[in-house]
Amino acid sequence: MRVLLRNPRRELELAGPLTVTKLLGRLDLNRESVLVVRGDTLVPGDTVLDDDDVVEIRPVISGGSA
Amino acid sequence: MKCTVCRGPAVIDLRRHNANFCAEHFLTFCREQVAKAIRRHDMIAPGERVLVAVSGGKDSLALWDLLLELGYDAEGMTIGLGIGDYSDASSAASQAFADSRGLALRHVDLRDEFGYDIPTAAAVTRRVPCSSCGLSKRHLIDAAALDGGFDVVATGHNLDDEAAVLLGNVLHWQTEYLGRQMPVLPERDGFPRKVKPLVRLGERETAAYCVLRGIDYIVDECPMAAGNRHLRYKEALNSIEAVSPGTKHAFYFEFLDKAADRFQPEAAVAQDGLRPCASCGAPTPTEVCAFCRLVDRVSGAEPVPVELLRAGRGRGRNRARSRGARQATS
Numbered sequence A: 001m002r003v004l005l006r007n008p009r010r011e012l013e014l015a016g017p018l019t020v021t022k023l024l025g026r027l028d029l030n031r032e033s034v035l036v037v038r039g040d041t042l043v044p045g046d047t048v049l050d051d052d053d054v055v056e057i058r059p060v061i062s063g064g065s066a
Numbered sequence B: 001m002k003c004t005v006c007r008g009p010a011v012i013d014l015r016r017h018n019a020n021f022c023a024e025h026f027l028t029f030c031r032e033q034v035a036k037a038i039r040r041h042d043m044i045a046p047g048e049r050v051l052v053a054v055s056g057g058k059d060s061l062a063l064w065d066l067l068l069e070l071g072y073d074a075e076g077m078t079i080g081l082g083i084g085d086y087s088d089a090s091s092a093a094s095q096a097f098a099d100s101r102g103l104a105l106r107h108v109d110l111r112d113e114f115g116y117d118i119p120t121a122a123a124v125t126r127r128v129p130c131s132s133c134g135l136s137k138r139h140l141i142d143a144a145a146l147d148g149g150f151d152v153v154a155t156g157h158n159l160d161d162e163a164a165v166l167l168g169n170v171l172h173w174q175t176e177y178l179g180r181q182m183p184v185l186p187e188r189d190g191f192p193r194k195v196k197p198l199v200r201l202g203e204r205e206t207a208a209y210c211v212l213r214g215i216d217y218i219v220d221e222c223p224m225a226a227g228n229r230h231l232r233y234k235e236a237l238n239s240i241e242a243v244s245p246g247t248k249h250a251f252y253f254e255f256l257d258k259a260a261d262r263f264q265p266e267a268a269v270a271q272d273g274l275r276p277c278a279s280c281g282a283p284t285p286t287e288v289c290a291f292c293r294l295v296d297r298v299s300g301a302e303p304v305p306v307e308l309l310r311a312g313r314g315r316g317r318n319r320a321r322s323r324g325a326r327q328a329t330s
């Protein structure tokens, strides 16, 4: 599967099948801090991603304080 | 994973609420949370005109959309901060949202109207950019609200923002800020009412709301925010939240219920003795208000490009005094 990451932008290729929760664990990402987007919708933690999936892992933490 | 409401396939799990939702029921959940915040804290009365501070990010666009969905008369306003590509993308996303719904969007540009931008102000004042940025945004949105006859200013601060600011204020016992860290600041002479209708939604939820509503917000962060204290507090809280869902909500709302009142006297003392700014008329404890002093100091200074400012970070200039990161998010 193709995984798009931001800040900095990069792409990873990982072998499926893999659940979203496992994918985040493998990348050492906190599930509170990201959304996993596939097409125009979201995929929850128990979704199994296959080799031909393309997902974006989108950070949701904004840093502005004012 | 199934939607808690309809048993259809869920798109998001909210462990804090022990619930999963399909797209439709998640959007309903968001609207209900915002309606509840508005009602509980008497934020907006029926028929009042709301000015929404819009940045093009997920929170402010979700807020504007949610207020319209709930039937409020809400207009948007952006401020041109002059922070390189980020500001261009920010204006474009805000304008695209407004155009897609046929809404009017007010805009004030710092460089065009006041002769400075945020990177230059940060370099000249030798403070973190968020300091002059927050000051400029607060001042200009207040002024626009009063000029335009709006009853209330709404900002996109979410639960994560408020919990992180609270953590910072507690760690440093900023009692005056603690007394003002409310979801509503009532109107007073010269200040419009300020409300934060998203306080019951976390930022994962406001981002999810935008994705599911097809709102194209700017995902990339303001380059000035990288590594600041506020972000570190959010990360710390999210580490706790991951093992103990509901912590952020309890931290902030229990503070409002059980402790916020105790800090009111400090906040009141700090707000005593306000008078009109000699230059612009805004209420201020000094003869000339902080915004007019900032403009006086930085207007017309040699523009500093955002890249130059970032290169200078970490060498001491921006590290020490992050007052902006600690202030009440008002």
Ligand code: SF4
Binding pocket: A063, A064, A065, A066, B081, B118, B129, B130, B131, B133, B134, B222, B223, B224, B225
């Ligand atoms: S991160 Fe700081 S400088 Fe950037 S927009 Fe937010 S307050 Fe302004």
Ligand SMILES: [Zn+2]
Binding pocket: B003, B004, B005, B006, B007, B008, B021, B022, B023, B024, B025
């Ligand atoms: Zn449902």
Ligand SMILES: [Zn+2]
Binding pocket: B277, B278, B279, B280, B281, B282, B288, B289, B290, B291, B292, B293
């Ligand atoms: Zn003034």
